[in-house]
Amino acid sequence: MAISPILSTIAVLGGTGKEGKGLAYRWAKAGFRVLIGSRNPEKARAAALDILGLLGGKVFVEGSTNIRAAELAEIVVLTVPYSAHRETIESVREAVHGKILVDVTVPLMPPKVTRVQMPPAGSAAQEASAILGPDMQVTSAFQNISHELLMHPEPIECDVLVTGTSQAARLETLKLVQAAGLVGWDAGPIENSVVIEGLTSVLIHINRETGSRNAGIKITGIRRDSEHHIAL
Numbered sequence: 349m350a351i352s353p354i355l356s357t358i359a360v361l362g363g364t365g366k367e368g369k370g371l372a373y374r375w376a377k378a379g380f381r382v383l384i385g386s387r388n389p390e391k392a393r394a395a396a397l398d399i400l401g402l403l404g405g406k407v408f409v410e411g412s413t414n415i416r417a418a419e420l421a422e423i424v425v426l427t428v429p430y431s432a433h434r435e436t437i438e439s440v441r442e443a444v445h446g447k448i449l450v451d452v453t454v455p456l457m458p459p460k461v462t463r464v465q466m467p468p469a470g471s472a473a474q475e476a477s478a479i480l481g482p483d484m485q486v487t488s489a490f491q492n493i494s495h496e497l498l499m500h501p502e503p504i505e506c507d508v509l510v511t512g513t514s515q516a517a518r519l520e521t522l523k524l525v526q527a528a529g530l531v532g533w534d535a536g537p538i539e540n541s542v543v544i545e546g547l548t549s550v551l552i553h554i555n556r557e558t559g560s561r562n563a564g565i566k567i568t569g570i571r572r573d574s575e576h577h578i579a580l
């Protein structure tokens with residue numbers, strides 16, 4: 349598949365945390381300008397310095413507030429616990445206007461994280477879309493990728509299923525998946541995110557049952573050079 353130029357400044361809201369920092373690391377390594385967002389700009393700057401330290405300083409990573417990061421970015425990735433999902437989205441509503449919001453949130457409700465528990469909107473991604481309104485592009489991705497794998501150079505044995513409110517937004521998100529060194533698939537409209545978010549509880553259950561930490565999923569039965577996905 350021919351790939352058009354990609355949006356080059358990514359904000360990772362909650363990028364001080366486990367999943368967001370791993371994604372930020374991979375995108376910085378791939379040459380993107382990465383802005384780590386946090387409720388606390390000092391914490392964000394410390395996370396940015398960690399990534400700069402790991403990558404030898406030859407990359408662009410900065411830390412700031414969630415709002416400032418969202419304002420300055422072309423595409424905004426949300427990596428906060430479900431308990432902070434609505435509050436965080438509402439806090440950046442103006443800043444993300446006209447951009448794509450990539451929601452990584454899984455609506456886990458501790459302590460029963462091995463049980464699928466979806467919110468009334470259907471999924472966290474649909475909730476994000478409802479909060480932001482019909483004019484905003486929202487996609488959903490990376491819910492099945494363990495943060496533990498993101499900071500390591502080895503290939504990750506887990507595909508990324510991308511849903512979203514438009515095909516154009518899904519394609520932009522698939523470019524971020526590819527840039528992170530992962531295989532991504534266009535998994536259809538945002539309503540399908542319920543399955544992918546729910547799969548995370550299934551994977552956590554399998555991890556617990558098997559003593560593993562990194563259970564994942566792969567799409568089979570389609571050639572990996574198919575035009576339907578974006579791979580390395």
Ligand SMILES: NC(=O)c1ccc[n+]([C@@H]2O[C@H](COP(=O)([O-])OP(=O)(O)OC[C@H]3O[C@@H](n4cnc5c(N)ncnc54)[C@H](OP(=O)(O)O)[C@@H]3O)[C@@H](O)[C@H]2O)c1
Binds near residue numbers: 366387392430436452
């Ligand atoms: N961890 C994984 O392996 C993994 C895999 C796939 C998907 N996910 C999903 O990705 C999201 C983030 O997971 P995570 O493990 O990275 O979470 P985390 O490390 O616990 O938290 C991420 C960041 O969210 C912010 N945050 C935490 N509590 C908050 C609150 N009450 N209000 C506002 N912000 C708060 C914090 O940033 P500041 O304090 O800097 O604001 C924190 O660093 C979750 O929805 C999770 O289900 C995680």
